[in-house]
Amino acid sequence: MLPSPGVVAEALADAVASGQMLTNIEVSLGRLILSFVLAVCIGAPIGLFMATSRFGRDFFEPIVDLVRPISGIAWIPFALYLIGISPALPIFIMTYVAVFPIILNTYSAACNVQGVLVRAARVLGLRRGMIVAKVYVPAALSGILTGARLGIGGAWLALVAAEFIGAPDGLGFSIWYFAGQVRTADMLAYVAVTGLGGFLSDRLIRLLQRTLAPWSS
Amino acid sequence: MSETTRRLAFPAPTDARRFGTGVLAVATIAGLWQLWAHQSDGRIPTISEVIAHGANLVATGELPHALVVSIGRVLAGFAIASAVGIPVGLAMGYLRPLGRFVDPLLQAFRSIAPIAVLPLFLLWFGQGNAAAALVVAYAAVFPIIVNTIEGVARADAKLVAAAKTLGLPPMQILLHVLVPGAVPNIITGARIGMGIAWGAIIAAELAVGSESGASGGIGQLMFASYAYQLDVGNLVVYMISVGVVGYLIDRGFRAVIRHVSPAHRGV
Numbered sequence: 001m002l003p004s005p006g007v008v009a010e011a012l013a014d015a016v017a018s019g020q021m022l023t024n025i026e027v028s029l030g031r032l033i034l035s036f037v038l039a040v041c042i043g044a045p046i047g048l049f050m051a052t053s054r055f056g057r058d059f060f061e062p063i064v065d066l067v068r069p070i071s072g073i074a075w076i077p078f079a080l081y082l083i084g085i086s087p088a089l090p091i092f093i094m095t096y097v098a099v100f101p102i103i104l105n106t107y108s109a110a111c112n113v114q115g116v117l118v119r120a121a122r123v124l125g126l127r128r129g130m131i132v133a134k135v136y137v138p139a140a141l142s143g144i145l146t147g148a149r150l151g152i153g154g155a156w157l158a159l160v161a162a163e164f165i166g167a168p169d170g171l172g173f174s175i176w177y178f179a180g181q182v183r184t185a186d187m188l189a190y191v192a193v194t195g196l197g198g199f200l201s202d203r204l205i206r207l208l209q210r211t212l213a214p215w216s217s
Numbered sequence: 218m219s220e221t222t223r224r225l226a227f228p229a230p231t232d233a234r235r236f237g238t239g240v241l242a243v244a245t246i247a248g249l250w251q252l253w254a255h256q257s258d259g260r261i262p263t264i265s266e267v268i269a270h271g272a273n274l275v276a277t278g279e280l281p282h283a284l285v286v287s288i289g290r291v292l293a294g295f296a297i298a299s300a301v302g303i304p305v306g307l308a309m310g311y312l313r314p315l316g317r318f319v320d321p322l323l324q325a326f327r328s329i330a331p332i333a334v335l336p337l338f339l340l341w342f343g344q345g346n347a348a349a350a351l352v353v354a355y356a357a358v359f360p361i362i363v364n365t366i367e368g369v370a371r372a373d374a375k376l377v378a379a380a381k382t383l384g385l386p387p388m389q390i391l392l393h394v395l396v397p398g399a400v401p402n403i404i405t406g407a408r409i410g411m412g413i414a415w416g417a418i419i420a421a422e423l424a425v426g427s428e429s430g431a432s433g434g435i436g437q438l439m440f441a442s443y444a445y446q447l448d449v450g451n452l453v454v455y456m457i458s459v460g461v462v463g464y465l466i467d468r469g470f471r472a473v474i475r476h477v478s479p480a481h482r483g484v
Contacts, residue, residue: 001341002337054234055238058234058235058238058242059238059239059241059242060242061242062239062242062243063242063243063246066243066246066460067460069459069461069463069464069467070456070457070459070460070463071415071416071419071459071460071463072416073416073419073420073423074416074419074439074455074456074459074460075456076423077423077439077442077443077452078443078449078452078453078456080443081443081449081452156328157330157331157332159330160330160332160333161330161332161420161423161424164424165423165424172332172333175333175336176336176424179336179337179339179340184337184340187336187337191329191333191334191337192329194329194330194333195325195328195333197328198328198329198330199324199325199328202328
């Protein structure tokens with residue numbers, strides 16, 4: 001019922017030796033990184049816009065409140081209907097999952113920027129775009145990265161579900177492929193790799209946070 | 218004067234203007250959806266069609282029944298997660314060496330997605346409610362443990378010292394000092410866990426959807442309306458229902474936290 005760690009390690013070694021594991025990691029990691037970049041490029045500007053403009057906040061807040069409770073997983077069947085089984089599906093789901101923590105954390109971090117700094121920048125004659133770039137972005141950086149960390153964690157969890165149902169390959173697909181074949185040891189090898197991936201990406205962003213925003217706790 | 222500084226100078230905007238912008242936001246989304254629906258030659262249902270589907274699904278009892286089934290599974294799994302997670306969290310937070318010893322294990326399993334352990338649970342427990350409830354329990358247990366540990370660890374050292382000075386045995390300190398102090402954290406953990414659990418049950422039901430049609434929850438209905446009937450109107454209604462239930466669950470927990478927290482503030 002449950003293969004021993006030795007058997008799982010053997011299956012893992014086989015999968016690595018045959019190159020299958022590496023191919024799947026490459027495929028899934030590529031999708032994850034693309035989704036992550038998309039989520040930051042969409043989420044951080046929206047969060048900053050919400051924090052620096054009354055209209056931005058009043059406009060985006062209800063949209064985020066309305067859409068966010070619909071979990072990424074609940075989008076899978078609809079996305080399947082729209083896109084079909086393709087790499088675009090897990091990318092869509094993962095971007096969707098990652099974008100909300102990035103928006104909310106960017107927004108709250110940028111809101112906490114000290115009014116003194118903003119007023120000082122204004123007195124010194126900085127234009128609005130420069131105030132956003134030079135005052136809000138550095139202040140919000142830590143929040144953006146916290147959002148990114150939560151977002152990438154959520155994206156890893158979504159990856160397994162999204163690739164299982166909607167993609168022709170990848171780590172999530174492999175887990176369910178081997179589950180279907182009742183090759184539990186191979187399946188667990190892939191489960192372990194997704195877990196390790198989630199763990200490592202979390203540590204990587206924490207490291208990034210300490211390097212880029214050492215003032216954050 | 219820029220919008221930025223005006224906002225800082227007058228931090229409270231009028232509610233009417235805020236409401237108006239909110240209406241504009243929702244209207245924009247609705248308008249875009251309608252435009253999309255009309256461009257799609259019937260592939261995407263219009264808003265009125267979605268409402269008609271929703272009314273029909275409520276009238277036939279299909280949607281309420283599925284939601285009750287899914288919520289029941291979530292509650293069962295959530296009960297297991299609380300029964301395991303709170304004592305484990307208390308023990309790990311109170312007995313520091315134990316906490317340090319178990320922590321790497323906790324971190325390792327926390328990184329593994331609930332959906333990734335689902336096939337294993339299906340293999341062990343079959344396609345029924347047990348596997349679904351256990352996936353939920355697995356999803357919810359980690360935030361509960363982590364937040365309970367934090368709640369115990371953040372307890373006021375002065376209170377603990379006072380209790381010790383008054384001669385309370387360790388078990389009494391745990392029950393009368395640390396647990397009450399940790400309650401807001403425990404509820405926060407429960408709230409996060411519940412959010413993840415609600416997502417996990419949908420995924421679990423989608424994954425087993427093809428096998429166990431009749432006793433289906435909302436995830437199974439979603440699977441069926443995609444795979445067998447291809448009824449997009451129903452699919453959109455199911456998606457919205459998932460969002461509404463998730464929202465209501467979260468609001469419920471927030472209300473509980475607001476209710477509980479003031480009593481513990483400053484303790």
